[in-house]
Amino acid sequence: MEILTLLKSNKTLRTATIVVLILLILATLPIYTPDYTIVLLSSILMYVVLTVSWVLFSGPTGYISLAPAAFIGVGIYSTAILGDSMPFPVVVLVSGIVTIFIALLVGALTLRLKGIYFTIFTFGLLELIRHLVLFLELHLTGTRGRFVIAQDFITVYFYMLIILAVLLLVTFLINRSKYGLALRSIGQNEEAASHIGVNVTTVKIATFVISAFFMGAAGAVMATRWTYIDPGIAFNMFFSFMPVMMALFGGMAHLYGPIIGSVVFTYLEEFLLTKLPELYMMLFGAIFIVAILYLPDGLLGVIQKGWAALMRKVRKDNLGGNHANS
Amino acid sequence: MRILEGENVCKYFGGLKAVSGVDFHVDHGEILGLIGPNGAGKTTLFNIISASLANETGNIHFDGKKITGKKAHHICRSGIARTFQAVKIFGAMTALENVQVALLFGCGTKISKKQASEQAMEWLEFVGLLKDSSTLAKDLTIANQKRLEVARALATNPKILMLDEVIAGLNATETTELMALVRKIRDKGITIIMIEHVMKAIMSICDRIIVLHHGEKIAEGTPEAIASNPTVIEIYLGK
Amino acid sequence: MITTILDILIAGLLMGGIYAIIAVGLSLQYGVARVFNVSHGEFIMLGAFGTWILFTAFGINPLISLVMCAPVLFLLGFYIHKTIFRTLLRSSKIIEIFESKSMLVAFGLMYIIQNIAILVWGSDIKGYSYLNSPVNIAGAVFPANRLVTLLFALLIGAVFYLFLSRTRMGKAIRASAQDPAAAGLMGVNINQVLALCFGFGALMAGFAGTLLSLCFPIKATMGMEYTIIAIIIVTLGGLGSIVGSFIGGFILGIISSLVSYIEPSLTLVAYYVIFILMLLIKPKGIMGK
Structure with a gap:
């Protein structure tokens, strides 16, 4: 009973309990669900990781980064190169750390660019890395693409789940700390933020790097699912668009938004890919445009509006009922 | 001097x-x-x-x-703190949060978020914005936005x-x-x-x-x- | 040695003309309409396929297609702005939000147009041969169509420049680029001007598509490559500047022929290195203010 009252009064504790319960349910799923569900869930988890880590930086600051594909690609290639030279958990960790270094370099170079210029830069970065890797493979190693030591789908699933759990914890801690406030202030007015003592460069780079780490780690895990990779597969522009689309589609006002967005969008992707493969891109584009035009706050906005309207109606009905009684 | x-x-x-x-x-x-x-x-x-x-x-x-x-x-x-000719407040954040950021990052001493929140209320009271503490900054009148900017600057001590x-x-x-x-x-x-x-x-x-x-x-x-x-x-x- | 340098320069200039036309449209769409149109390459692809069909199915001379395909694309661009981007403009509170959202909408457009093109024409490489006879320029040998392309690129660029600087409409466009609010007060129908600008951008893409199809093989997925080239040139020359697009186009053309002379597989890497250096040193471009 005491626990229940505590849960009722403390919102953070309540949310944390729900999240932990969901994660626990997800962790036990492989025991009683068919294999294809686990494979699909792994994809969903990957996109949730990508989208949540994209929103971690781009959400509050408003810097639209098209770098995710670059970071995922770095993760994928690190795993491919490391192969089985070390245990898999270490491979994932090292891939994430390699991504951190790339992100540090990129962040230090680019985060003084504003608005569209930052976006263009991150876009160019992806292409630069891809063509560089292509060139190096052609001229140094004389290969095109590599094989990755495969992991079974259950392992992939659990690694994604662990990455997601850590990411959610980190996001929660950042948003609750003073750095969460600083990030938002940077998004609102960077100049003012610096004049009240926020070291905007450090805060931006640090968050950018943290977000990149998770993207790199997710890429490292996914690499084992594809078994064969080349620069075109690893550094695929698609992985830059998807987190942006999913975040906008879900809504960024709350952490639920990107999660809902990526779950719905991944499912939609699977559905369209299997049922209407030849119209897949077109429908995807159309849904995306409609979402941007008519869902300014994403699905989350729609849900919140619907909920508010429902609450109003319930309250009104109750009031009406009371009147009838009296 | x-x-x-x-x-x-x-x-x-x-x-x-x-x-x-x-x-x-x-x-x-x-x-x-x-x-x-x-x-x-x-x-x-x-x-x-x-x-x-x-x-x-x-x-x-x-x-x-x-x-x-x-x-x-x-x-x-x-x-050295400043305000701006054209107000530069954090529009989508509440008045309280605006001042909080300044306290947490600008005042030179390390304080907790809770302390920052208490001190922010004091500064809002000082400039006469106590009742607007939970209003989004963009919804304040121009005069109050200017007060908020002053409170934010003062909060950096x-x-x-x-x-x-x-x-x-x-x-x-x-x-x-x-x-x-x-x-x-x-x-x-x-x-x-x-x-x-x-x-x-x-x-x-x-x-x-x-x-x-x-x-x-x-x-x-x-x-x-x-x-x-x-x-x-x-x-x-x-x- | 001298002839090699001359060869490289001439090849670069020939390439630069078409690069410039590729970039002008994007520059205009961003400079005035504030849409960073990442589906620009898709419009180029449509222009190229239009020309290809007219040539292979109806035997129409590609240079005549120049005035047939591009206007259709103008209308397409014009109506896309009137419907989609105007809705977005109305719902966006500040221009930065419009900029980022319109870019994302353009990604959606890119997927839609590319998908339709694959459905209609398949995804294999197409091409035709026109004016392929070799021409000797100062010792260097090129297909005649390259020369024709350069001439038309310069002609289109010059006509468009005169249109912007001399006509009433052109002045309204330039005024809107500098200060939309003031232009609106002066009696410029700003929504109309923005839609026209987006249309003109598509028109330029159409010209570029026709000219490209003269010299190079085409395919339904070619768009992205040219969008990227356009972005690099526009960054070099300065967003929104026509002269800048031409300068950037010729610079990139010369770089491309220089690098492909030294090490062809590094051409794209060189593009991006220059692009990234430019963004870091002078993000507003050569002609940027």
């Missing part, structure tokens, strides 16, 4: 001399007015002091230490507060109230530099005034001396 001192400060935009060879000083505890026609270089000088802009030549010393070349957040933490046209665009009542607030800030022992266009306000409140014109300092003195200075009169009334 001189708290802030600048010598031969210059800033060019292309060929244009925005600030050219200006020497200035600010005494501890005074209210210094900075006046001059549009484009005289007043805001540019503010931007140089607060490190929004880098100056080409000249040095600025604060409390005896050289501050030229430092980053904006260092300047703020060392004790400054020795010097630079106010850039804090009463521009306000009506008579709001102006009187804000001027009273400025006096209240000075009474706390904070030195104030203010840029203002409204002559009546600045003449009544300032201890000393510096007049800039085309980036150069053309006069300096008490309000009375400035009011009777023939060069200043010529600039303001036209030839």
Whole structure:
């Protein structure tokens, strides 16, 4: 009973309990669900990781980064190169750390660019890395693409789940700390933020790097699912668009938004890919445009509006009922 | 006692001399007015002091230490706070959060978020915004947004507060109230530099005034001396 | 040695002309309409396929297609702006939000147009041969169509420049680029001007598509490559500047022929290195203010 009252009064504790319960349910799923569900869930988890880590930086600051594909690609290639030279958990960790270094370099170079210029830069970065890797493979190693030591789908699933759990914890801690406030202030007015003592460069780079780490780690895990990779597969522009689309589609006002967005969008992707493969891109584009035009706050906005309207109606009905009684 | 001192400060935009060879000083505890026609270089000088802009030549010393070349957040933490000509508040954050950020990052001492929240309420009360603490900053009136900007600057625990046209665009009542607030800030022992266009306000409140014109300092003195200075009169009334 | 340098320069200039036309449209769409149109390459692809069909199915001379395909694309661009981007403009509170959202909408457009093109024409490489006879320029040998392309690129660029600087409409466009609010006050129908600008951008893409199809093989997925080239040139020359697009186009053309002379597989890497250096040193471009 005491626990229940505590849960009722403390919102953070309540949310944390729900999240932990969901994660626990997800962790036990492989025991009683068919294999294809686990494979699909792994994809969903990957996109949730990508989208949540994209929103971690781009959400509050408003810097639209098209770098995710670059970071995922770095993760994928690190795993491919490391192969089985070390245990898999270490491979994932090292891939994430390699991504951190790339992100540090990129962040230090680019985060003084504003608005569209930052976006263009991150876009160019992806292409630069891809063509560089292509060139190096052609001229140094004389290969095109590599094989990755495969992991079974259950392992992939659990690694994604662990990455997601850590990411959610980190996001929660950042948003609750003073750095969460600083990030938002940077998004609102960077100049003012610096004049009240926020070291905007450090805060931006640090968050950018943290977000990149998770993207790199997710890429490292996914690499084992594809078994064969080349620069075109690893550094695929698609992985830059998807987190942006999913975040906008879900809504960024709350952490639920990107999660809902990526779950719905991944499912939609699977559905369209299997049922209407030849119209897949077109429908995807159309849904995306409609979402941007008519869902300014994403699905989350729609849900919140619907909920508010429902609450109003319930309250009104109750009031009406009371009147009838009296 | 001189708290802030600048010598031969210059800033060019292309060929244009925005600030050219200006020497200035600010005494501890005074209210210094900075006046001059549009484009005289007043805001540019503010931007140089607060490190929004880098100056080409000249040095600025604060409390005896050289501050030229430092980053904006260092300047703020060392004790110089500012407001902006066009308000730069964090629109989608509440008034309380606006001030909280300043306390957490600008005041120089480490405090918890809870302490920051309590102190932020005190500052909001000081500027008269207590009842608006949970209002989003963008929903405040212009006068209240300016108060919020002042509260945010004060929350960084400054020795010097630079106010850039804090009463521009306000009506008579709001102006009187804000001027009273400025006096209240000075009474706390904070030195104030203010840029203002409204002559009546600045003449009544300032201890000393510096007049800039085309980036150069053309006069300096008490309000009375400035009011009777023939060069200043010529600039303001036209030839 | 001298002849090699001359060869490289001439090849670069020939390439530069078409690069410039590729970039002008994007520059205009961003400079005035504030849409960073990442589906620009898709419009180029449509222009190229239009020309290809007219040539292979109806035997129409590609140079005549120049005035047939591009106007259709103008209308397409015009109506896309009137419907989609105007809705977005109305719902965006500040221009930065419009900029980022319109770019994302353009990604959606890119997917839609590319998908339709694959459905209609398949995804294999197409091409035709026109004016392929070799021409000798100062010792260097090129297909005649390259020369024709350069001439038309310069002609289109010059006509468009005159249109912007001399006509009433052109002045309204330039005024809107500098200060939309003031232009609106002066009696410029700003919504109309923005839609026209987006249309003109598509028109330029159409010209570029026709000219490209003269010299190079085409395919339904070619768009992205040219969008990227356009982005690089526009960054070099300065967003919104026509002269800048031409300068950037010729610079990139010369770089491309220089690098492909030294090490062909590094051409794209060189593009991006220059692009990234430019963004870091002078993000507003050569002609940027």
